[in-house]
Amino acid sequence: MKRVPLSRGELRELAVWVEQACGIAIGPDKGYLVQSRLGPLVEEAGCRSYHEFLQQVASGRLASMRDRIVDALTTNETSWFREPDSWLRFEKHVLPLLRERFGPRLRAWSAACSSGQEPYSLVMLMAERSRRGLDEGLRVEVLASDLSPSALFVARSGRYAEFAARRGLSGRREAILHRYFEREGRFFVIRPEVRGRVRFKMHNLLDPVPWVGRLHLVMLRNVMIYFSPAVKEAVLRRLTGSMPAGAILWLGGSETLFGLSAPLAPLPGVRGFYEVKR
Ligand SMILES: C[S@@+](CC[C@H](N)C(=O)[O-])C[C@H]1O[C@@H](n2cnc3c(N)ncnc32)[C@H](O)[C@@H]1O
Numbered sequence: 027m028k029r030v031p032l033s034r035g036e037l038r039e040l041a042v043w044v045e046q047a048c049g050i051a052i053g054p055d056k057g058y059l060v061q062s063r064l065g066p067l068v069e070e071a072g073c074r075s076y077h078e079f080l081q082q083v084a085s086g087r088l089a090s091m092r093d094r095i096v097d098a099l100t101t102n103e104t105s106w107f108r109e110p111d112s113w114l115r116f117e118k119h120v121l122p123l124l125r126e127r128f129g130p131r132l133r134a135w136s137a138a139c140s141s142g143q144e145p146y147s148l149v150m151l152m153a154e155r156s157r158r159g160l161d162e163g164l165r166v167e168v169l170a171s172d173l174s175p176s177a178l179f180v181a182r183s184g185r186y187a188e189f190a191a192r193r194g195l196s197g198r199r200e201a202i203l204h205r206y207f208e209r210e211g212r213f214f215v216i217r218p219e220v221r222g223r224v225r226f227k228m229h230n231l232l233d234p235v236p237w238v239g240r241l242h243l244v245m246l247r248n249v250m251i252y253f254s255p256a257v258k259e260a261v262l263r264r265l266t267g268s269m270p271a272g273a274i275l276w277l278g279g280s281e282t283l284f285g286l287s288a289p290l291a292p293l294p295g296v297r298g299f300y301e302v303k304r
Contacts, residue, residue: 030068032061036076040064043080048096048173049232049257063098067091093175101252102177104140106194106202107147108247109279112298117151119296120274121161124242127272130163132242136170137231137265138249142181142224143194145170146216148245149223150206169237171229182226184216231261235268244269248278255285262288266302275300 032040037060041052052060064076071088073079082088083095107113124132136145145168155161172178180186186207191214195203207214229236231249244265250258265275266289275290277283277298283290293299 029061029065030073030075032057032076036080039080040076043084044095044099045254045257047092048100048230049254049261050096050099050252051254051257052099060099064095067094067098097174097176100174100177102140102174103248104143105190106143107151107199108143108194109298110194112276112279113147113151115296115298116276117155120243120276120293120299123293124274125161125164128242128270130165132164132166133237133239134166134168134243134245135237135241136168136245137229138246139170139172139181139226140174140177141186141190142170142177142184142216142226143190144245144247145181145224145226146184146206146220147194149220150202153206153220154202168224169227169241170224171227171236173228173230175228178226178228181224184221185210186214186216188212188214231264232257235264237268239268240270240273241265241268242270242273243276244273245276247276248281250281251278259286259288262286262290266290269302271302271304273302275302 034054037052037054037057040060044050044052068076068079071079071082071091073082079088083091134148136148139145148166148168152161152166170181172181191203191207203214206217206220208217227236246265250261253261274293277300279298283300289303290300291303293301
């Protein structure tokens, strides 16, 4: 079947709409990616051009496509204990610091949680530590959100095909797979006691923070790479507004706050972590 063509002007038009909808920046070199991900939706809608498609979406005639466009353009790549060194730094330096600063009741938010591996990894880490007799009296409330309906569906179900279930859980972490998952045919399902410890919500980082109350730890990992500097800045201002002085922001391995003016400073000696400074 012949593909609907995408002109440079239509790509620009689409890029403006997408950035307004979810912050994701689409550069002029992304035509192929856009066509491969959105082409099927344009065809399904019976539109002869991307311009017509976008006009219909914007006018509300194809309103139900909005979530599906955003869903198709987000990258939901993730794994258990992704970037393991950063989890080691969290355990060794950040967790004790948070307890020292804020006491034994902590609130953590995984703000772009994809299919749930990140917040569940946090719950499983805390469970593993308590098995070892650590963190007596410590309670970490874990909140998690994402914009992608399909990623959130998997996150809430806690049900993973074998490949996804094993990513990040080999070697010394393999015991986790046996302790916190139940096997259901070809799937691994998170045990209810872990699943019940995460509160999920659909949330767009461009909107006001959805949780009432202070956040001591915000995991904002591997999502700002998709945003322009202006969007990053707006997102960080909003998040830090819900974090007390001394709260910690956790970024992905390739991310920095270089050139951004949010009230955050690198946590000395702990790469990837930033503290709120006021
Ligand atoms: C690459 S995944 C990162 C998942 C996880 N944090 C990790 O590091 O493994 C990026 C996630 O950001 C989400 N995302 C992108 N733009 C967003 C927005 N404006 N609001 C909320 N989530 C967004 C995507 O849906 C996707 O699940």
